[in-house]
Amino acid sequence: MGWIRHFAAPLEINAETLALDVIHEVGPDGQFLDHPHTIRHYKERFYPALLDRNPFEVWEERGGKTLVQRAGERVDRILAEHHVDPLPAEVAGRLRQIVQRAETMHATSIST
Numbered sequence: 001m002g003w004i005r006h007f008a009a010p011l012e013i014n015a016e017t018l019a020l021d022v023i024h025e026v027g028p029d030g031q032f033l034d035h036p037h038t039i040r041h042y043k044e045r046f047y048p049a050l051l052d053r054n055p056f057e058v059w060e061e062r063g064g065k066t067l068v069q070r071a072g073e074r075v076d077r078i079l080a081e082h083h084v085d086p087l088p089a090e091v092a093g094r095l096r097q098i099v100q101r102a103e104t105m106h107a108t109s110i111s112t
Helices: 002-008 020-026 036-044 056-061 067-081 089-111
Strands: none
Touching: none
16 A cells, blocks of 8 residues: 555656756766765655565575565554554544444334
8 A cells, every 4th residue: 555655646846856967967877876866865765664675595584574474563563552542532422322323223224
């Protein structure tokens, strides 16, 4: 979903994103990796958190976990660490009223 959200977002086209000045500065034989413009912007790209893009040897040295294993660990961590604030009393009360009304309507429709 993160990949879809990232690539479906509108593109921002301006002098900074086009970086024509950087292209002219570096030239056809240069490299952009250590250019300040690249340093400023490289993290804007989408890097999936669960995909391991390392070479096989590095992946293996780090435990060789499959995507399913990494996803499972992430789910476990989220479930263990995520805490939701309770609903305000008025919201919880209103939800109870809605459920009670739906149950009453359902019970009435069954008895007829």
